Amino acid sequence: MELLQVDLMDEAQKKLYGFIRQIPVRTKKVSLREGAYTRLAADIPAPEDVPLFNRSTVDGYAVIAADTYGASESIPTFLKVAEEVSMGKAAAVKLKSGQCAYVPTGGMIPEGADAMVMVEYCELLDADTVAVCQPSAVGKDIVCRGDDMKAGSVVLKAGTVLRPQEIAALAALGVGTVEVEEPFRTAIISTGDELVPVDHKPEAGQIRESNSYSIKAQAERAGMEVVSTAFYPDQEDELETGIRQAMETCDFVFLSGGSSQGKKDMTARLFDRVTDGGVCTHGLALKPGKPTILAWDETSHTVLVGLPGHPSAASIVFELLVARTLRIHRGQPYQPYVEAKTMYNIASAPGRGTCMPVILHPKESGLEAEPVLGRSGNWSILVKADGYFLLDHNQEGIKAGETVKVYLFER
């Protein structure tokens, strides 16, 4: 008898991450505003300094710091106002000792000046004389040319995900278009003789195909491009044709099948047949999510993922295995959580990790997590749940009142 490769979650994640890194990168040019949350395809060196000139960060007077040493309320330093700098305009004069220039926040510091004094510490005595009542120091309240970004320095590296702040930094640099990685192209296939489309009324024994709906929404939220969804009856040849077609254009093929013994075998058989690498994960030590299968085709560079047929199990495996690994790939290895006290004892599954959906309840003493018990075939479990906690495969279970980390389903 052939031994099945049943993986722990982190083993499967590692394999998947390895495959993802081998998918060839396709790139496209997009306008900066369209680039949010895409991955940069190449390093971006700053084409120029930001800012391009020394700027004040306060409303006040640009001075030569040494002129103000010793200034106080009782013995102010008197300076001549050589210029009033306007926003958006170049400062014209070159400051000499004994002179100052009014500069608004964000305005240009005149040549010669090396410090600012806030307007609150100055008194305008007449049209061109200012009493400075506090000493300043070289560089005080000034952003120097290139302080934010230096011409020639790599401000963003290839592979960086462009968050709002990166988009804005590129705007400040004048980079109006960026070359970014195209999202992973993804096909989602469901299989089952019992499936009918959403707009059909099921007859006795039939149910509507719904797994592709959650998986598509999850895949898109994870940054993928879903190019097709389809479902097939459990006909091996028809399904094989569908998978092979998807592999021609896609980086990922998800096959969500029934979880009966016969069907599991079918998915593994198909994956073995259509990939050169063959099945490398044949079962996940996770409850729910056991019938998860991973395979990699070196020739077409396609990842094949067999997901459980049970709706909420398929959704949970997508989140824990696929979405988490994609987040790591996007430079977000840390998974944030909230802490809560579990309301029931939860036994762990021997040798398997457990993913326990929970409802959060705010209490005086903090959050409480109510485990949602029920069948992994039911959507209502995940509809009720605010998030989930995980029990490790070698953990003994958890007692009511113990604190758990709850990972939230985003809304």
Added chain:
Amino acid sequence: MELLQVDLMDEAQKKLYGFIRQIPVRTKKVSLREGAYTRLAADIPAPEDVPLFNRSTVDGYAVIAADTYGASESIPTFLKVAEEVSMGKAAAVKLKSGQCAYVPTGGMIPEGADAMVMVEYCELLDADTVAVCQPSAVGKDIVCRGDDMKAGSVVLKAGTVLRPQEIAALAALGVGTVEVEEPFRTAIISTGDELVPVDHKPEAGQIRESNSYSIKAQAERAGMEVVSTAFYPDQEDELETGIRQAMETCDFVFLSGGSSQGKKDMTARLFDRVTDGGVCTHGLALKPGKPTILAWDETSHTVLVGLPGHPSAASIVFELLVARTLRIHRGQPYQPYVEAKTMYNIASAPGRGTCMPVILHPKESGLEAEPVLGRSGNWSILVKADGYFLLDHNQEGIKAGETVKVYLFER
């Protein structure tokens, strides 16, 4: 002298939340696949039971539980196979005592049967006789009709954000189109005499307008629809026209101005003039983010938000005030985090909260958070940062090595 209404963050959030709840809801019908992460406009009652029939959750034999009581390896119960149910087909027979029917996972349980026995505990002796070696119990391994969702019951309430699981649940119910709330329509305006467009080379004293880039990306991530971005010089009349135009079509107007005293006054003056409610928050007790202004126009139902002019300050205020309040509105009041030890002492600002951007470093003993120090006018601070921690306005500061909650910037 007029007293300014400087708010703590949670006071400002409460006001903003109050305004958001008064914005009239516009709805639209979308196909289910397009509905992910929108808010449902009306309750959805289940049009029918899900599942529509009793289903098996295992491969095995449907039985009458009472027939199997006392069955064991040594004294099995012998049952006649009355039927082999196929996936997706109705079960034909009505089971009588002494009979059983093969049912695959997900298949229909025949009438009369009230339990399943997994195939592992059965032995097929001849074409139509099965030895059952384990007792079953009523309801075992069966999902009953309506177990997941019951016809007539409200499965999703108005205001629910449609996560992948809600989308899939609606698919299972045959709900192919949904009426959802339209996103908040949003205008983003920047102001400053020093601003030039991204495709212009700034002259001395000028900088490129970048705030609208981060705010647009943040607003869209928060579920808003950004209908316009614009920038103006600091001309009060021109700006007033721009704001009034935006108020005609938008629910939110963001005005990101310079942070000089004169400009702050201008924003407050403008907001007082264009709204019937007038400015209700004039300054935020937050570092950075002090020059934040909130106003509400009852007539047009528009929220006006004055953001700091300093780029990273504007972005931080958007995150802490606007995005967080929108998440509460979307039913996600809990803000997940990771714990880390701060690497430096951080002093708190007297009477103000502090938002401290940090870089996360994984260490043997856990995560360390390196505060990113620098000017709130620089984008590079937020570009370096993985997230931020908060110091409360009445907190004394924090010492190196103390644990903080770090909220992540999503990638």
